[in-house]
Amino acid sequence: GEDVEQSLFLSVREGDSSVINCTYTDSSSTYLYWYKQEPGAGLQLLTYIFSNMDMKQDQRLTVLLNKKDKHLSLRIADTQTGDSAIYFCAERDSNYQLIWGAGTKLIIKP
């Protein structure tokens, strides 16, 4: 079946860039999303990209999509302590349902 995979943890120094990676298996994906979840909270939509695009930039966030390799990444520039959270990658399949990764916990070191 369809699958989305992410690394479980990423540790970066404050002020550095963070790059969170995601791979997926469904070649018919239409849209791919990045959500952020802080402790005890719901999921906050950060950004999304249509499958015919290869890059999208939104302030400190840059999304890169390599459709051939089914690889998605989220780059956060100038990472701050407030960026500490779990980041989820999700893809919308051909039935318009979301398939989620297990989330990457971003840890910020001072």
Place this chain on the structure above:
Amino acid sequence: ETGVTQSPTHLIKTRGQQVTLRCSSQSGHNTVSWYQQALGQGPQFIFQYYREEENGRGNFPPRFSGLQFPNYSSELNVNALELDDSALYLCASSYEGTRNSPLHFGNGTRLTVT
């Protein structure tokens, strides 16, 4: 613009009991979906409601059921609770009618089954 609100925020139930969770969708949204998120995992799709009918379902047994009301709010009902039902239950609303309508989530209901 009012966001997605869920109630209650926390709930403790005993195995075998029944529970009802509630969700008010974001203004302008007509579709509600429910997700179960176990600790340390990503959300798992339970079902989706559009125009008061279920129009998509994940791999959950029939004891998970739902309703959508004319004002687009929704309920999730779980019968015969099991210990493994302990999780964060997330409601998300969206506007059906476009191919991509991002989901907007509430803060969830934390259900503990003892």
